[in-house]
Amino acid sequence: xxxxxxxxxxxxxxxxxxxxxxxxxxxxxxxxxxxxxxxxxxxxxxxxxxxxxxxxxxxxxxxxxxxxxxxxxxxxxxxxxxxxxxxxxxxxxxxxxxxxxxxxxxxxxxxxxxxxxxxxxxxxxxxxxxxxxxxxxxxxxxxxxxxxxxxxxxxxxxxxxxxxxxxxxxxxxxxxxxxxxxxxxxxxxxxxxxxxxxxxxxxxxxxxxxxxxxxxxxxxxxxxxxxxxxxxxxxxxxxxxxxxxx
Amino acid sequence: xxxxxxxxxxxxxxxxxxxxxxxxxxxxxxxxxxxxxxxxxxxxxxxxxxxxxxxxxxxxxxxxxxxxxxxxxxxxxxxxxxxxxxxxxxxxxxxxxxxxxxxxxxxxxxxxxxxxxxxxxxxxxxxxxxxxxxxxxxxxxxxxxxxxxxxxxxxxxxxxxxxxxxxxxxxxxxxxxxxxxxxxxxxxxxxxxxxxxxxxxxxxxxxxxxxxxxxxxxxxxxxxxxxxxxxxxxxxxxxxxxxxxxxxxx
Ligand SMILES: Nc1ncnc2c1ncn2[C@@H]1O[C@H](COP(=O)(O)OP(=O)(O)OP(=O)(O)O)[C@@H](O)[C@H]1O
Ligand SMILES: [Mg+2]
Numbered sequence: 208x209x210x211x212x213x214x215x216x217x218x219x220x221x222x223x224x225x226x227x228x229x230x231x232x233x234x235x236x237x238x239x240x241x242x243x244x245x246x247x248x249x250x251x252x253x254x255x256x257x258x259x260x261x262x263x264x265x266x267x268x269x270x271x272x273x274x275x276x277x278x279x280x281x282x283x284x285x286x287x288x289x290x291x292x293x294x295x296x297x298x299x300x301x302x303x304x305x306x307x308x309x310x311x312x313x314x315x316x317x318x319x320x321x322x323x324x325x326x327x328x329x330x331x332x333x334x335x336x337x338x339x340x341x342x343x344x345x346x347x348x349x350x351x352x353x354x355x356x357x358x359x360x361x362x363x364x365x366x367x368x369x370x371x372x373x374x375x376x377x378x379x380x381x382x383x384x385x386x387x388x389x390x391x392x393x394x395x396x397x398x399x400x401x402x403x404x405x406x407x408x409x410x411x412x413x414x415x416x417x418x419x420x421x422x423x424x425x426x427x428x429x430x431x432x433x434x435x436x437x438x439x440x441x442x443x444x445x446x447x448x449x450x451x452x453x
Numbered sequence: 454x455x456x457x458x459x460x461x462x463x464x465x466x467x468x469x470x471x472x473x474x475x476x477x478x479x480x481x482x483x484x485x486x487x488x489x490x491x492x493x494x495x496x497x498x499x500x501x502x503x504x505x506x507x508x509x510x511x512x513x514x515x516x517x518x519x520x521x522x523x524x525x526x527x528x529x530x531x532x533x534x535x536x537x538x539x540x541x542x543x544x545x546x547x548x549x550x551x552x553x554x555x556x557x558x559x560x561x562x563x564x565x566x567x568x569x570x571x572x573x574x575x576x577x578x579x580x581x582x583x584x585x586x587x588x589x590x591x592x593x594x595x596x597x598x599x600x601x602x603x604x605x606x607x608x609x610x611x612x613x614x615x616x617x618x619x620x621x622x623x624x625x626x627x628x629x630x631x632x633x634x635x636x637x638x639x640x641x642x643x644x645x646x647x648x649x650x651x652x653x654x655x656x657x658x659x660x661x662x663x664x665x666x667x668x669x670x671x672x673x674x675x676x677x678x679x680x681x682x683x684x685x686x687x688x689x690x691x692x693x694x695x696x697x698x699x700x701x702x703x
Contacts, residue, residue, distance in 0.1 A: 257581055283587075291585035297578035299597050301604070301678055311586025314596065343678035363586060 208233045208398065209254075209367055214263035214274065216246075216253050223249050225422040227263070231367060231400060236393040238409035238430070239402045241419035242445060247402040248294075250419070251369045255289050256282050268366060287315065290360030290368035295376050296352040298344040304331065304355045305340040308362045316363070330358035334388050350381030354388055361392065368392075370401040406449060410434050418442045461648045464639045468652055471632035474549065475660065478621045478631065482556035483614060490564030491599070497569050508565065515562035520555070520620055527555045528627045552624040552631075556617060563613045571606035572598070604675045611668035615661050622657065632656050 209231040216224040223246045231237060239247050253260040253274070260274035268288040270281045277285070298307050308327035312318040318326070331337050334354035344352050353373055360368045373389065374382045386408055393399060393412050403409055409416050410430045417427040418439070426439045437443045493508045495501075515523070528551050535546065575598050583593025625634035633653055640649030690697065 255585065257584065283589075286584055287587045289585065291582075293578060293582065295578060297576070297582040299579060299582065300576075301597065301600050303678075310583075310596070311588060314592050315587030315589075345678060359582075359586060 210266040211254060212264045214253060215261045216249055217261055223422050227424055233398055234396050236399045236413040237415045237417060238413040239417045239419060240409055245419045246422045247419055248371055251371050251402060255291055255369055256285050288366045290363060290365040292356050292360050292370040292373050294372045296356045298352055298355055300344050303341050303343055307355055308359045311363055326362050330362040334358045349377045350384045353385045357388055367398040367400060372402050375404055457645050457648050460643060460645045461652055464636055464649045464652045467639055468632050468635045471630060471635040474631040475621050478552050478556055478624060479617050481553045482560050482617055485557045486560040486564050489561050490568050493565040494568035494572055498572055512562045512565055515559055520559060521623060524555050524623055524626050527551055548627045548629050551627050552629045556621060560613060560617055567606050567609040567613060571602040574605050575601045607672045614664055618661055618664060
């Protein structure tokens with residue numbers, strides 16, 4: 208459904224992504240793990256066109272082109288078919304929880320206002336925040352903000368939702384409520400690509416784990432295989448280090 | 454020394470005719486310079502080639518010269534300029550238009566800087582979130598970025614407005630019949646300058662106070678969404694005290 212080939216990205220002459228190829232199928236829940244600075248965020252941002260890539264090809268939602276040759280229409284198509292959940296939520300500060308969700312529906316999708324509100328309420332219900340619909344982001348806890356962020360993404364019913372470390376800005380006691388929502392999404396068949404440091408999520412929820420380091424995909428496979436029997440030395444070392452800290 | 458109160462009442466009654474003139478100058482200058490200020494701020498932020506230099510030069514030019522010099526230049530240059538273009542009619546133009554020009558030019562420069570810093574306080578993640586729900590950059594700007602920037606600019610816009618109100622009293626130099634000009638003329642007849650100026654003083658105080666209240670209400674109404682954060686993160690520690698200040702929660 209989404210295929211990326213040979214994706215390259217550099218910042219000011221530093222190669223950050225050195226040729227990444229990924230294939231996402233419908234219903235996939237993919238966890239991307241790897242050390243800090245390995246390019247995970249950059250990967251999500253280039254796929255979703257928030258950053259311009261320096262090379263590579265994307266096949267997605269009817270678009271089939273080199274990243275550098277994407278025209279405005281194709282960029283719009285890509286943006287309209289992805290969802291993005293940000294590390295620091297990025298809720299619209301001047302909108303209530305409900306308006307955060309209806310905004311894209313009404314403005315970008317041209318859905319009628321009351322219909323958009325119905326969709327938004329359903330999305331809020333899925334993340335368990337119906338009673339907070341009229342709160343502004345500043346009146347919500349981090350966990351609640353992130354759940355609104357997730358509701359905002361699912362309300363648009365995109366082909367695939369990208370999560371960039373959705374729980375890493377949260378206080379430890381709030382991580383659980385967000386992970387639970389994500390688990391529910393995964394179980395209901397939502398296609399998800401999740402950058403995460405939550406090894407429990409990667410191991411128990413996703414159906415594929417990608418280990419990235421230094422701008423390459425070092426290894427990928429089923430969680431069981433990656434966690435119990437990694438074939439690369441780097442993967443083994445990363446997992447030992449990170450699991451030692453839990 | 455005693456004040457001639459009868460005269461003060463009389464001046465107050467005459468000078469009140471200048472209040473609409475003053476308000477007119479302020480409103481015209483504000484309404485024109487607000488959108489242009491936003492536009493110029495954007496030109497500076499996006500570093501639009503060519504234009505950005507021009508805007509920067511314009512802002513330095515206005516901010517780096519006394520307003521009185523700007524008034525004198527506009528007032529002496531424009532009539533003769535217009536005379537070349539439209540002939541004699543230029544000299545019968547109501548001088549208030551010159552006041553509009555000077556004060557608009559002036560507040561454009563101030564507001565450009567106000568909006569530049571206000572726009573930069575809006576997190577860039579707001580735009581990215583807009584793009585990721587399928588909105589166009591233009592739509593996100595109008596619906597998400599600009600409203601937030603305007604609200605965070607409100608205190609500075611209020612400040613600029615107060616300066617504008619007070620500076621507008623210089624319009625009398627261009628023989629605009631505003632509060633100051635009327636009071637001055639009255640005073641010159643009777644040599645009761647102090648009385649006349651006290652009246653002027655009170656009028657400006659009232660107008661400025663009114664403006665402050667309006668902006669306060671605006672701010673209270675529009676910044677609903679960020680009130681809780683403000684209390685927690687703003688500077689509030691009395692620098693000479695060892696203990697944390699006690700703050701009432703609103
Ligand atoms: N806008 C930028 N300009 C210059 N360099 C950047 C920029 N964004 C990221 N980088 C660099 O790219 C590299 C990869 O960054 P990225 O944020 O993708 O890593 P990451 O894997 O997401 O790390 P983390 O786990 O800490 O979030 C880093 O070395 C970073 O310094
Ligand atoms: Mg990252």
